[in-house]
Amino acid sequence: MSNLKDLLAQKADLEKRIETVQKQARSDAVAKVKEMMAEYGLSIADLNAREAPPKVSKSKGGKVPVKYRDAATGDTWSGRGLQPKWLRAALGAGRKLEDFKV
Numbered sequence: 153m154s155n156l157k158d159l160l161a162q163k164a165d166l167e168k169r170i171e172t173v174q175k176q177a178r179s180d181a182v183a184k185v186k187e188m189m190a191e192y193g194l195s196i197a198d199l200n201a202r203e204a205p206p207k208v209s210k211s212k213g214g215k216v217p218v219k220y221r222d223a224a225t226g227d228t229w230s231g232r233g234l235q236p237k238w239l240r241a242a243l244g245a246g247r248k249l250e251d252f253k254v
Contacts, residue, residue, distance in 0.1 A: 220252040
């Protein structure tokens with residue numbers, strides 16, 4: 153069975169080997185990137201260039217035209233989402249949705 157000194161020595165040796173392998177992998181990656189940059193004619197400025205932000209739909213968040221209006225109160229509804237309370241109350245009282253159509 154290994155004693156503590158042997159294990160610590162192995163740990164130190166492994167840490168040195170890990171550091172060596174990491175440096176070599178990093179060096180290989182840098183060489184590969186430089187090779188690709190030369191192949192495609194890229195510069196450091198090309199790597200730092202920002203891309204244009206994605207275009208946002210102009211219709212997103214816009215107002216929807218009114219489809220239903222209560223002539224007596226001026227309340228309106230676009231026809232999207234839940235029916236407003238004023239419309240539900242009127243429909244419950246026997247009026248028809250077509251009565252409010254704009």
